[in-house]
Amino acid sequence: MREIIETKAAPGPIGPYSQAVRANGLLFISGQIPVQPDSGLVVEGGIEAQTHQVMKNIAAILAAAGSGFDKLLKTTVFLTDLDDFSAFNQIYGEYVGDSKPARVTVQVARLPKEVLLEIEAIALA
Numbered sequence: 379m380r381e382i383i384e385t386k387a388a389p390g391p392i393g394p395y396s397q398a399v400r401a402n403g404l405l406f407i408s409g410q411i412p413v414q415p416d417s418g419l420v421v422e423g424g425i426e427a428q429t430h431q432v433m434k435n436i437a438a439i440l441a442a443a444g445s446g447f448d449k450l451l452k453t454t455v456f457l458t459d460l461d462d463f464s465a466f467n468q469i470y471g472e473y474v475g476d477s478k479p480a481r482v483t484v485q486v487a488r489l490p491k492e493v494l495l496e497i498e499a500i501a502l503a
Contacts, residue, residue: 387438389413392490398439405443405503409456409496410435411489420491425462428494429469436499437473449502450479456496460485466495 383398383405384390391397391408398407412421412428415438421431440446457466463483479499489496 383439383443385438385442387415387442388435389415389418398443400443400503403503404451405440405445405449405499405501407436407439407499407501409454409498410439411491411493411496413491413493420493425457425459425465425494426469429466432495432497433470433473436497440501443501443503445501445503447474448477450474450477450499451502452480452500453482454498455481455483456486456489457483458486458489458494462494 379401381400382396383400385397388397388410395408398405410432412431413419413435414421414431415435421427437447440449455466455470457463
């Protein structure tokens with residue numbers, strides 16, 4: 379069984395993909411960037427503000443699927459500058475708490491809308 383998850387509390391897709399897909403008890407969340415769902419604009423203010431927005435977007439999708447940060451299994455983090463890792467990591471940790479999902483973090487040359495980070499996630503649905 380496969381179900382598309384959509385919520386207006388997170389930014390809509392900017393291409394031919396879904397915010398998330400639930401299948402076989404798992405939730406696959408597409409890469410989230412620091413876009414405000416109401417305005418569609420990128421959050422201003424560096425890695426801290428952008429990390430908070432990405433995590434809020436992920437939280438909204440998790441909630442729409444009846445899941446939460448405590449059910450995260452794995453995340454993949456794309457940063458445009460690994461010098462932002464420490465600041466990102468501090469804020470990320472505030473959201474995931476003790477659940478500590480598996481994670482990959484890589485530096486990339488460029489992301490959509492020139493944002494500083496993108497995060498995709500897999501969680502229990």
